[in-house]
Amino acid sequence: MTTAADTYTPTDRTVPTRSRERASYDKALVHSILDEAYICHLGFVRDGAPVVLPTLFARVGDRLYVHGSTGSRPLRATGDGVATPGLPVCLTVTHVDGLVLARSAFHHSLNYRSVVAHGTAHQVTDPEELRTALDALVDQVVPGRSADSRPANTKELAATAVIRLDLDEVSAKVRTGGPNDDPEDRSLPHWSGVVPVRGGYGTPVPADDLDPAVAVPDYLTAL
């Protein structure tokens, strides 16, 4: 049985105008798409115009944290986080899983998984929450890394700003499977199918000044 606790509630802006069958509000699906990423594209409005910047993010439960310096444009707009109304944002995460080649140009597509979250972001001001968010931001990129690095000191904390977006008005969109050619096109001589898209990591490259006695840690080998 699906309960309200398992799903986000659709709203006018999380119901797509096209390909509605690809949309989902399932929390587990939304979280899995977010957890596989560490880069989002954060949109906000400045002087009436849209701005989209790639930014590190992390998920902690039903909260997303986005990293920035205190000098960055979106964060300045959130003011001190408490006294200001916050910054309306749209945070989008996309994975491309395959190139879908149909016989017709029209039916070419991509297999993908995306999440679009709308809401109002606020700067994190609570010191404990800021520490939690910073650890999560490091661990979102390399799980286990925050425990194996020097934590931020007071000066660094003061120079770092993190904004929070609560997951509430959010949806996933997923396409899977092969091309959907029209029946009359199936005898055309063109190859059709899916080219899988893969992400991966190369061999870690030590810093120039790294003591050669320091081995590559297990959490990197596990990537």
Add this chain to the structure above:
Amino acid sequence: MTTAADTYTPTDRTVPTRSRERASYDKALVHSILDEAYICHLGFVRDGAPVVLPTLFARVGDRLYVHGSTGSRPLRATGDGVATPGLPVCLTVTHVDGLVLARSAFHHSLNYRSVVAHGTAHQVTDPEELRTALDALVDQVVPGRSADSRPANTKELAATAVIRLDLDEVSAKVRTGGPNDDPEDRSLPHWSGVVPVRGGYGTPVPADDLDPAVAVPDYLTAL
């Protein structure tokens, strides 16, 4: 010698407030970052709030084309393309090249190449330009594919909308190299360096109904 023709002119919104040394207005660099991608994140404003959607795009010279159906939200907002003022957009493309692990959590970073283009998008209404754009959109994903698929027919053309954004107010941002640890952190026991991030393709999977006599074309093997 660098001439005006080789570079885009910086504007208030293409000069970053932080990490200015990473910004570039070099046309060749901007084009190379765009040409390696086929997905962008397109931002626009709807009812005063930002919206960011992942979308296919292609570059043809100094023009970007973005794909959508005639029912999609950003395209509806551009109206008929000629009589309307167009849609202010921000189009962003990002490649992640490496995870940069410093001894301190604070100096963790990513190596990346990104392009952010601002401007006003208009719907493509000229039939010849629409054909060119559709071919470019297919070839941006798989170079050579448009010549090996059935072109759009009249009905499909009517159901497809493409918007154009001229490259004018645009910048690249690039980070390369290893971690920038503070000198006093260099004796800490944590591994530091860069984990390369790689993209790639798997073996093409033919459609269920593909005639087994149709071989995988050379342009796919070349991917």
